[in-house]
Amino acid sequence: MNSRFLLFFCGGVIFITLFFGYEGYRAIPRETMGYLFLFLTLGVYALAGIYFRTTNINEYYLANRNISGLKNGMATAADWISAASFISLAGQFYNLGFEGYAYLIGWSGGFCLLAFLVAPYLRQSALYTLPDFFAHRFPRPSQNKTLGPNLSSHTNIDTDHANLNMRLTAALASILICFVYVVAQIYGVGLIVSRLTGIDFTIGIFIALAGILVCSFLGGMRAITWTQVLQYLILILALLLTLGWISMKHFSNPIPHLAYTQILAKTQGLEIQNKNDSKENEIRYRYELLVLDYQKKINALPQSWREEQNKHLFRLNHLKQNNASFDLIKKAEAELAQFPKNSEEAVVVWQKALIEARQHSHSLNDLTAPANNDIREGRWFNFIALVFCLMIGTASLPHILTRSYTAQNVRAARKSIFWTLFFILLFYLSLPLLVMLVKYELHTQLIGFSFDALPNWVLYWTQLDRKDPLLHLLDMNGDNIVQAGEIIFSNDSLMLAAPEIASLPFVLSALIAAGALAAALSTADGLLLSIASICSHDIYFHLFSRESVPRKRVTVSKLVLLVMAMLAAYLASLRPGNIVLLVEIAFSLSASIFFPSLVLAVMWRRANYYGTLWAMAVGLLVTVCYFFLTYPGTGGSPDSGLLDIGHGAAGLFGVIAGFITHAIVSSVTKPNPATDQFVAHLRRA
Amino acid sequence: MEPVNPPPSTEHLIENLTDHIFDSAQWRQKRKLIAYACVTWFDVTLITLLLAPYWRGWGYPLTAFYSVILGLPIFYLVLIYVLNQQILKLSQKYEKTS
Numbered sequence: 001m002n003s004r005f006l007l008f009f010c011g012g013v014i015f016i017t018l019f020f021g022y023e024g025y026r027a028i029p030r031e032t033m034g035y036l037f038l039f040l041t042l043g044v045y046a047l048a049g050i051y052f053r054t055t056n057i058n059e060y061y062l063a064n065r066n067i068s069g070l071k072n073g074m075a076t077a078a079d080w081i082s083a084a085s086f087i088s089l090a091g092q093f094y095n096l097g098f099e100g101y102a103y104l105i106g107w108s109g110g111f112c113l114l115a116f117l118v119a120p121y122l123r124q125s126a127l128y129t130l131p132d133f134f135a136h137r138f139p140r141p142s143q144n145k146t147l148g149p150n151l152s153s154h155t156n157i158d159t160d161h162a163n164l165n166m167r168l169t170a171a172l173a174s175i176l177i178c179f180v181y182v183v184a185q186i187y188g189v190g191l192i193v194s195r196l197t198g199i200d201f202t203i204g205i206f207i208a209l210a211g212i213l214v215c216s217f218l219g220g221m222r223a224i225t226w227t228q229v230l231q232y233l234i235l236i237l238a239l240l241l242t243l244g245w246i247s248m249k250h251f252s253n254p255i256p257h258l259a260y261t262q263i264l265a266k267t268q269g270l271e272i273q274n275k276n277d278s279k280e281n282e283i284r285y286r287y288e289l290l291v292l293d294y295q296k297k298i299n300a301l302p303q304s305w306r307e308e309q310n311k312h313l314f315r316l317n318h319l320k321q322n323n324a325s326f327d328l329i330k331k332a333e334a335e336l337a338q339f340p341k342n343s344e345e346a347v348v349v350w351q352k353a354l355i356e357a358r359q360h361s362h363s364l365n366d367l368t369a370p371a372n373n374d375i376r377e378g379r380w381f382n383f384i385a386l387v388f389c390l391m392i393g394t395a396s397l398p399h400i401l402t403r404s405y406t407a408q409n410v411r412a413a414r415k416s417i418f419w420t421l422f423f424i425l426l427f428y429l430s431l432p433l434l435v436m437l438v439k440y441e442l443h444t445q446l447i448g449f450s451f452d453a454l455p456n457w458v459l460y461w462t463q464l465d466r467k468d469p470l471l472h473l474l475d476m477n478g479d480n481i482v483q484a485g486e487i488i489f490s491n492d493s494l495m496l497a498a499p500e501i502a503s504l505p506f507v508l509s510a511l512i513a514a515g516a517l518a519a520a521l522s523t524a525d526g527l528l529l530s531i532a533s534i535c536s537h538d539i540y541f542h543l544f545s546r547e548s549v550p551r552k553r554v555t556v557s558k559l560v561l562l563v564m565a566m567l568a569a570y571l572a573s574l575r576p577g578n579i580v581l582l583v584e585i586a587f588s589l590s591a592s593i594f595f596p597s598l599v600l601a602v603m604w605r606r607a608n609y610y611g612t613l614w615a616m617a618v619g620l621l622v623t624v625c626y627f628f629l630t631y632p633g634t635g636g637s638p639d640s641g642l643l644d645i646g647h648g649a650a651g652l653f654g655v656i657a658g659f660i661t662h663a664i665v666s667s668v669t670k671p672n673p674a675t676d677q678f679v680a681h682l683r684r685a
Numbered sequence: 686m687e688p689v690n691p692p693p694s695t696e697h698l699i700e701n702l703t704d705h706i707f708d709s710a711q712w713r714q715k716r717k718l719i720a721y722a723c724v725t726w727f728d729v730t731l732i733t734l735l736l737a738p739y740w741r742g743w744g745y746p747l748t749a750f751y752s753v754i755l756g757l758p759i760f761y762l763v764l765i766y767v768l769n770q771q772i773l774k775l776s777q778k779y780e781k782t783s
Contacts, residue, residue: 112764383734417765
């Protein structure tokens with residue numbers, strides 16, 4: 001797949017978009033367009049998957065280690081830009097304002113750590129998986145053979161060097177992290193497919209599963225690398241074309257980055273007006289009352305739960321006795337059914353509602369500077385902690401680290417990190433612009449208009465998912481006029497709805513959905529392949545069947561991939577929470593379990609087996625404890641956190657604890673000189 | 686009688702320790718570069734983030750927006766490019782000498 005083909009591919013995507021955008025979009029129904037984009041893009045990925053199919057173990061695991069820095073960078077960027085980045089980050093910016101930039105700074109800054117402290121050394125080790133690296137660098141002290149660079153040839157590894165305890169620990173940790181992350185991706189895929197085609201969310205998940213499998217199942221890393229290159233091109237074109245179209249519409253400039261100041265000035269002016277509007281203040285006041293009400297109810301538990309339940313029962317009986325309309329009775333029954341079943345469930349539900357109400361009690365958050373109340377409330381510590389946690393998590397995610405192994409050599413691995421960040425920034429630096437443009441559209445097309453004349457897209461998005469609405473529009477003050485405070489977007493809907501909010505041709509909605517699908521599929525593919533490689537190489541081969549031939553291991557890897565994909569799809573169909581939350585958990589876990597040991601593996605010769613095992617265990621324990629203490633969904637409270645640092649940055653404490661534990665345990669236990677030669681080899685990178 | 690192995694001087698001990706930590710001149714230089722990169726990365730990030738809330742007064746909102754949001758990720762990109770070039774040069778030297 002050469003550069004000429006990639007240019008031709010980009011040209012094709014642009015041509016199709018412009019064609020349907022200008023000429024054919026009125027003639028083709030929405031559903032047809034949705035199906036067209038879904039099957040066209042899945043078809044291209046499937047063709048790439050079939051074309052690059054392989055049963056060669058080196059090609060399946062590592063794409064034969066012959067991917068250039070530029071292409072590896074583009075593939076890593078697609079691997080990196082997940083459903084969380086593509087679908088949810090825009091919503092985060094909209095809802096959190098400046099605070100949302102923690103994700104942008106954290107996710108881009110982590111590549112410095114990856115470039116300087118981790119990736120080149122992993123490539124220099126020339127191994128297969130992350131657990132492989134841990135097993136070679138941290139052998140058990142009894143294994144006193146000198147471990148040299150030749151260990152990299154996995155076929156020569158003898159049983160002693162397999163270091164099963166360390167390998168298994170690292171393997172299980174990697175699988176846990178990748179699995180949490182992949183569930184979030186498949187959830188995103190389901191959301192997009194149901195959006196593109198209008199079919200049920202659960203069916204959407206299983207259709208998209210076919211798309212994931214067709215890329216990774218047949219060709220492993222070799223096929224995934226090339227499909228990821230294509231997926232990156234689709235997702236970046238989707239974003240840039242949509243942005244350009246909206247920018248052209250309002251500012252007569254197809255490159256919105258050049259119209260930044262104009263966009264900023266206009267949106268800023270509207271937001272200041274909105275902040276000072278008396279009706280907006282009334283909405284915010286109502287939310288403040290709601291916060292106080294929830295607080296009161298939580299403090300008075302379990303008595304308050306009984307009282308509330310009695311109120312619901314009384315209302316239902318009253319309606320029935322007075323022969324109220326069927327709709328009213330049905331509504332009251334539904335409210336009672338949704339009411340928490342006991343006081344423990346009530347804490348969780350009310351805490352969540354309290355946090356949401358508190359968020360809406362602030363004005364729509366400013367995108368250009370942190371709000372003053374953030375500084376006063378100490379939320380700035382949370383911002384900084386989240387930034388660092390995401391940075392460290394970025395440098396330790398197993399599926400991103402695996403990509404370092406596929407580069408041609410150390411030089412290509414270093415270069416690929418630069419290109420990865422370049423391609424990621426192309427996406428990340430455009431995203432805030434889209435949110436500003438959407439805000440501008442909302443202020444000019446929806447806010448201040450009557451509830452009786454809502455645009456079609458509002459009705460569509462409010463009804464798309466009844467269980468977990470993607471858009472809420474509630475007339476809080478009963479004036480029948482839409483205020484900014486009354487529009488509540490879920491994080492996962494803003495990006496997908498952006499073209500419709502801006503009244504663009506439907507082809508751009510389909511393209512954005514195809515871009516989001518590409519983002520979710522590319523990450524899901526990378527994650528599933530990482531899990532499958534670890535299961536077949538580190539667990540099946542090293543633990544159970546040392547004599548198995550490479551072809552059989554590839555078959556095992558494919559079977560594991562299939563099972564894991566099905567399991568993740570099943571869990572995603574249960575709607576485990578929002579995408580960003582799952583991603584935050586995955587980052588915290590990977591940061592706290594892997595980062596201290598990965599850095600010390602190269603930088604500190606004395607770092608040993610015991611230090612690593614203890615650091616992993618303590619890091620994980622501290623992270624999990626802090627998460628449970630501060631996350632309302634598990635009965636914790638955000639107020640219990642240290643310096644107001646929330647559950648999203650739980651991993652930071654795990655990393656600190658991990659480094660300290662590693663330093664202490666490695667210092668007090670015997671060093672292992674057997675690994676000196678291996679460390680010296682790594683340091684040549 | 687003089688001892689066969691005289692006790693090592695403090696200077697000798699420090700030298701040994703340094704040798705243990707930095708096992709070659711190239712690695713020492715490379716490690717310094719990596720340390721500089723990480724310290725610069727950490728300091729710039731932290732200082733920018735600590736100052737960000739107070740940038741309202743300095744030509745708000747453009748200064749804060751451009752400096753924090755666009756400036757920091759681009760700074761990371763430049764840092765990786767420049768330091769990677771230097772490290773690659775050192776690596777080549779390392780390969781030639783070893």
